Amino acid sequence: MYAGGDKSALAYERSACxxxxxxxxxxxxxxxTEExxxxxxxxxxSDVEGALRDWETFTSAFGGINGxxxxxxxxxxxxxxHVKYRRLLDxxxxxxxxxxxxxxxDKHTNDLIDQFIDKGACDFSEDVAVPLPCSTFxxxxxxxxxxxDQFIKWKDYLLRAEAFTSSSEEADVLRRQTAVEVCxxxxxxxxxxxxxxxxxLITYLVESEIDGRxxxxxxxxxxxxxxxxAGLDTVTVSLECIFAYLIAHPEARKMLAEEPGSEINLVEELLRSETPVQMVSREATHDLVLPNGESVKAGDKVMIAIASANLDPNGLEGADTIDxxxxxxxxFAFGGGPHRCLGSNLARMELRTVVRRWHDRIPEYSLAPGEKVIWNSSVLRGVDHLPLVWA
Amino acid sequence: MKLRIDAELCEGHGRCWDLLPELVDADDHGHGFLIDIHASVPPELEQKAREAVRACPERAVTIE
Structure with a gap:
């Protein structure tokens, strides 16, 4: 058992460090784990890499998510x-x-920045990271x-129903109601x-065929x-992880401001080392024994900690440092195997565009005085507020 | 030096064509393919080819 303090302290550490x-x-x-x-x-x-590929042992074929x-x-x-749908959607x-x-x-990004640039301050989370992927969507x-506004509300109800309700039963009802509204x-x-x-995209789906139907x-x-x-909160938390890193690293801000194109490597490295989506879920299809000797039973819920694999130097020298x-x-920031993130090219484009455009227009900035970065403890690792100021 | 992309292993992460557009293109599914399967890697691109090998999450890119 991996334990250390209580469950919420562990969750915060996973998110913050x-x-x-x-x-x-x-x-x-x-x-x-206790968490x-x-x-x-x-x-x-090696366990993560193997499990992502071995969809026959670690299946994704289960319902009951997102209401x-x-x-x-x-x-x-x-x-x-799965292949038939991916052929259609890829x-x-x-x-x-x-x-x-x-x-x-690019236009959405500029429009967002226009709204606050003259004020010399914004809440990056609320003013950029949340709205940008929503406009893209x-x-x-x-x-x-x-x-x-409706979309933002629905997204929060689906992904964070617990924050708006007082019991897990109520949260389940809220998720289901919201899923009905979205559908x-x-x-x-x-x-x-x-x-x-x-x-x-909706027209594309309406006109598409699989197996001749x-x-x-x-x-x-x-x-x-x-x-x-999949497309809203993931990009939001990725932007938050990137900018939380940047406010603590002046040399990285300087690089972005002075060297157009440097955002490409920076985004890749931070997707790896910050891994905004820390874990993906699977279910074991049969009993097995893992390389460390522990048993897994058919039907066990499995969390694949892609964030951990990304930082594991065993098998990739230097993975425990950031450059x-x-x-x-x-x-495996976007997972791996057949279920590799469908939207990775969209996400990369959004992240690169925001990082580039922001540093063209606001090259130097810092966390607002007296503020702290408070991580959300979720496996979608983000910060709900990131108050920034600039001259 | 020659680059190889194993289409069976490729899941379309797209690191190869992002890093090495001189030699690799993406198909409509985002899967990488060699622009010229017979071509050798020019010496000035050998380092980038090694990076593409190192970057592929599915280990689909190799050099021989």
Whole structure:
């Protein structure tokens, strides 16, 4: 058992000091932790790499997430069905397609910065990290910006229902109600696109075929519901992790301000070393014994700690240090194996665009006086507020 | 030196074409493919080719 203080202290340490937390977890050489009782936590590089690829042992094919009993698409579908959905969806998120979306993201970024640049202060989380992926999402789905506030509310209800309710039962009800609302909107939009197609993702889904048939309404809404939760908070917390690093590292800010293009390596290195999405979930399909001798039973919930693997120097020298100038190091910030993040090219484009545009316009800035960076303790590792000031 | 991309292992992380656009392009699925499968890696790109090998999460990129 990996223990140390109470559960919430451990959660905070994982979020605030992942390098220390995961080094201790790997050194303990166990999958049993006080923080995640009853779950199997895989933390060393080779176990993580193996589990991500071995979808037959560590399945993603289970429902019951984000207030939806049915499997989300393509996340909760394993090969061979998974391949059919990925063949359909990958091209829509391919690099060239994302490059064509970049001008819209650039404009959204500039519009956000316009709103506060003259004030010399902003809350980076509330004013950039939360709204930017939401505007991108609305552009991608061909939905009006007037949906913005509604979307933010739905996203928070789905991903953080506990924060708005007083019991886990109430949280479950809120998640389910919200999922129904999101799915109703998506089904309504899909219906409208059949009559009047547009150049957007919903139209693409409505017109797509697998096995010679059109996607059903259920398939379309389960895809949209996944994108809704996968595409918003992940980019938000990634931006928060990057800027929390930058306020503590003046030489990295200087590099970004002076060297256009340096954001590419910086974003890669921080995706690896900060790993905003710390863990991904799987379920064991059969009994097995892990290399450390611990047993896993069929049906056990497994957490694959990609954040830990990314920092594990065993198998990749230098992984326990951070160097924003060095090139890529093999990492699993976007997972790996067949379920590798569908939106990775979109996420990279958004992160690079925001980091570039911000430093073009606000090259030097700092945490507001008297403020502290308070991590959220979630496995989607972020900060709810990041008050910045500049001259 | 020649670069190889194992299409069976590739899951489309896209590190190879991002790092080495001179030799690798992305298909419509974001999977990397060699622009010229017969070409050797020019000496000035050998270091970048090694980086592409080191960066591939699926170990699909190799040099021989």
């Amino acid at each position: 992942p390098m220390d937390y995961f080094a201790k977890l790997r050194a303990a050489n166990t999958t049993k 995640f009782p009853g779950l199997v936590v895989l933390s060393n590089r 939806q009993d049915e499997p989300l698409i393509p996340l909760n579908v394993d090969p061979p069905e 091209p829509y998120f391919a690099p060239k397609k994302m490059a064509s979306l970049q001008p819209a993201v 609305l552009s991608l789905f061909g939905l009006p910006l007037s949906e913005f 109703t909107l998506m089904a309504t939009e899909a219906y409208a696109r059949r009559a009047a197609p547009k150049d957007d 059109k996607l059903t309404d259920s398939e379309i809404v389960r895809t949209c519901l996944l994108f809704f939760t 924003v100038r060095r090139g890529d190091m093999r990492n």
